Amino acid sequence: MTAGPTGPLLLGVRHHGPGSARAVRAALDAAKPPAVLIEGPPEGDALLPLAADERMTPPVALLAHAVDDPGRASFWPMAEFSPEWVAIRWALDHGAPVRFIDLPAAHTLAMAGDPTWRDGEGEGADGGDAGEQRHGLRVDPIAVLARTAGYDDPERWWEDVIEHRATGAAPHGPPAGTGYDPVAVFAGLADAMTALRETYGHGGHDRDLVREAYMRLQLRAARKAHGDGVAVVCGAWHVPALAAGTTVTADRALLKGLPKVRTEITWVPWTHRRLARHSGYGAGIDSPGWYGHLFGAPDRPVERWLTKVAGLLRDEDRPVSSAHVIEAVRLADTLAAMRGRPLAGLTETLDAVRAVMCDGSDVPLGLIRDRLIIGETLGEVPDAAPAVPLQRDLTRLQRTLRLKPEAFERDLDLDLRKETDAARSLLLHRLRLLGVGWGEPAAGRGGTGTFRESWRLCWEPELHVRVAEAGVWGTTVLAAATAKAEADAGSAGALAEVTALAERCLLAGLSGALPVVMKALADRAALDTDVGHLAQALPALARSLRYGDVRSTDTAALGGVATGLALRICVGLPPACTGLDADGAAEMRGHLDAVHTAIRLLPDGGTEDVTGRWADVLGRLAGRDTVPGVIRGRAARLLLDDGRLPEDEAARLMGLALSPGTPPADAAAWIEGFVGGGGSNPGGGMLLVHDERLLGLVDAWLTGVPAEAFTDVLPLLRRTFSAYEPAVRRTLGELVRRDPAGGGPARAHTAVPGFAAGLDESRADAVLPLLRLLLGTHRGTPGDTEDTDDMRLGAGSGE
Known part of the structure; x- marks a missing residue:
């Protein structure tokens, strides 16, 4: 009833x-x-009276959370x-x-x-x-x-x-x-x-x-x-x-003894995308955008809906005309009549759109579902709605910085040399430290300078709960982030956690928390003797020094700690690299790359030349037989790239590593460390392309690997060379077919199309007249030998 x-x-x-x-x-x-x-x-x-406020725009939601446990909401x-x-x-x-x-x-x-x-x-x-x-x-x-x-x-x-x-x-x-x-x-x-x-x-x-x-x-x-x-x-x-x-008595009996917590409640903005989710805080609606259209259309809902679809497809440069809309409406109505439905529903309209506007393709339907069927609507709540102080401060900062929360993902590129962009960066970093994941760092579209940052922003309704949880740390974003950083410094267990926290404090501009974080960092660095832990901690400190420069932050104390860590790594790394198995060697190689990159960012500390000490460490690693091949090869390559290892010495080390007395597996590991592609060594293949002497050593070793050992080293070699770019692999293949200089045992030369044994000077001289015309030099006739020699010398000298 x-x-x-x-x-x-x-x-x-x-x-x-x-x-x-x-x-x-x-x-x-x-x-x-x-x-x-x-x-x-x-x-x-x-x-409830706030629902009549002109700034209250659905979708919205009532948010209730426990005062003592804001995460329970x-x-x-x-x-x-x-x-x-x-x-x-x-x-x-x-x-x-x-x-x-x-x-x-x-x-x-x-x-x-x-x-x-x-x-x-x-x-x-x-x-x-x-x-x-x-x-x-x-x-x-x-x-x-x-x-x-x-x-x-x-x-x-x-x-x-x-x-x-x-x-x-x-x-x-x-x-x-x-x-x-x-x-x-x-x-x-x-x-x-x-x-x-x-x-x-x-x-x-x-x-x-x-x-x-x-x-x-x-x-x-x-x-x-x-x-x-x-x-x-x-x-x-x-x-x-x-x-x-x-009866009243029966109803009250059911309510007797219910558990109870102290709560607070407010209005918060909601999104259509969140309404469409079936789990978490979602409402389980498959098509909130379609439902909103049905409710708001004054008449002819199917015609108005298909007009919206056509407009969206036109914005994406698809050729959709008014005739398409008319035909789609007719088809949708026909499908509804055939299926016995009182009105064409979402299924019929999508079938009509697919057939008439999308040429039978389902690809554009994904865009229609995302933009129209679900939608990207974000509600709005008036300022009069209750909110925790931290939320009010965040709202104020969002308006001041013109950083409006939006329900859809968008990319934000910041130039930290601009005051507004720098303030936006500080806000986003502080919110991340508080666990409010409004923005996530993203790869920038251009430039690698530290004055640029890229973020991907998306505001989700659950972030209101995260803000309420973070409210226990302070009433403003700055105060809350500072208190949270100090608490994290006291509870951090590993040295790398403290160094990462120091980096985040610098990114977030939390100068008030740095003394506490630095004290925790110094205490843990003094007690930690594990070289792996020190190696993990140093890169974050080095990055922090770079970020401090662009943000005009005083990083003197941080630089002293970083230099001390680098010196301790220089002392402890050689012994730590002996007696490692394959997995341990691979992990230590990663530490080697990270520390090398970090030290290049550090200033020399006092009278100690950190860069020189590090080069000595790499030299000892490259020449020590007890060090795994992958680390020896990588140390040699780092020295070669920095110009601290002559090419003749690099070739000598490779010759020793690939000598017949070296086990094939160790030799393959050395090759992986020296010329392995991808990751920290993307240019390994180009080294072999430009130095055929090194390529010849690798070629000669590879052709001399015994058959019974080749199967064991093949996976490692495949991993090494498969990381090269396709063009590099193709060039290396052509060079190997030509039998590079010094490459292995003598083999009969075979004619390779496109290659000759030497330079054909007569064919080379034929291009000189055209080259002279392009350069505007007319000092003699094309057959003038002296002029030809001058052109060769000029071309060779870059004139």
Whole structure:
């Protein structure tokens, strides 16, 4: 029973349904109830008047969180097409009292953290958003009704029966004089839910029993205060329970002894994308953008929708004309008629778009789904809404820096030489340190200077919870980030964690936290004797010195600690590189590369020449037989690249490493360290291309590897050379076919197309006249030998 002469008007809905929302508005217009009760947390009653604020733009959500544990939170989202939002706005527009009557958030949040109430996670079945349990299985009432009606898709049944009713798409319901009864749909749905509840009961879902007991108590109180004509907007599943004849004593008994926590509640912006998610804080709506269109279109919803689709495709440079739209509308209507649907739904419109506008391709449909079917709408909440002090400071900074939160991902490139961009960088780094992941660093599009930063921004509703959690550290972003950094410095376990924290403090401009972090860094660096830990810590310090330069930060103390770490690494690294297995050697090679890069960024400390000490360490590693081949080869390559190792000496070291007495596996490891491609050594292949002597050594060694050992070294060699660019591999192949100088045992020279044994001077002289014409030199005739020699000398000298 939905309503009666002496009973309340029970409007059972499916949350976030445009058809339900239209029907609720029509029912309220017809009944004009003295008060409106809505399924939701009663703590939000004081916030309901904000829904009438002109800056309140759905989608929005009520956010309730435990005061002592902000991470324990719950959202109640509402979109423009949500029946609850329509009911709130109707009550405020008509001056009718409006209240929430669901179980208080104080109990809901406490029950969420209580193992005895785990069966109640998620919303109860309300006409489709969730289901009930029977014999341990969750039952979806909409799916049951759809199967009863002969539908295999519950969503399609709901759209046909509720969302696409003959009331049309107008948001204000059917025109007068049509004989349409706005309450009939709720009566029919209530009868269906009553039959389901009689069959399935509550399914052992104890939390719904408690919620419904509380709602009945609130309904009794409202009827006593405002009369029997009050309207209740709630999930359709709860309607039979609210209409049931129970006693006050029985309902209060169910509520006795419920756990409770202290809570705070506010309005926060929501997004259509979040409404479309079925897990986490999502509402489980597949197509919020489509639902919003159905609710807002004044008439002809299919025609207006396909016009939107055409506009989107045109913006993406696809040739879509008005004729395409007309034909797509006709096809969608025809498909709906063939399928027995009262109105073309999303399935029919997508089929029509695919066939008419996309030439049968599904690729453009991904864009349509992302931009229109789901949408990128982000709601807005007025400043008058309650918020933790940290959230207010963040909002102020966002406006000052013109950094508006947006629901879709976007890239932001910053030039730290500009004051505004530098302030934006500090804000984003401070928020990351606080665990508020609004922005993530991204690879820049151009330039490698430290004055440039690139970020990828996307604001998610859950970040409001993260801000509330971070509020325990301070009332402003700067104060909270400083306090959080100091606490992290005290709790950090590994040296690398402290150095990474120091880097983040410099990036975030937390000069107030640096003394505490530096003390923790010095203490741990003095006690840590593991060279691997020191090697992991140094790169972050080196980067911090670079960032400090561009941000005008005093990094003198940091530079002293970094120099001390570098010197300790120089002392401890050679012994640490002996006696390593293959995995340990590969890990140490990574440390070698990282430390080499870091030391090149460090200034020389005092009287100690750090760069010179490091070069000596590399020299000892390159010539020590007890060091694994991959480390010896890498040390030799680093010295060669820095100009500290003559090419003849590099060739001598390679010859020793690839001598017949060296085990093939060790020789292959040396090659990987010296010319291995990818990662930290992207130019390994080019070294062999330009120095055929080294290529010849590798070629000679490879051809001399015994057959029984070749299978063992092949995977390592394949990994080494497969990392080269295709052009490098092709050039190396051509050079090997030519038998590079000094390359291995004598082999018979074979004619290779395109290559000759020596220079053909007569063919080379033939290009000189054209070259002379291009350069504008006419000092003799083309056959002049002296002139020809001059040209050769000029070309050779770069003239």
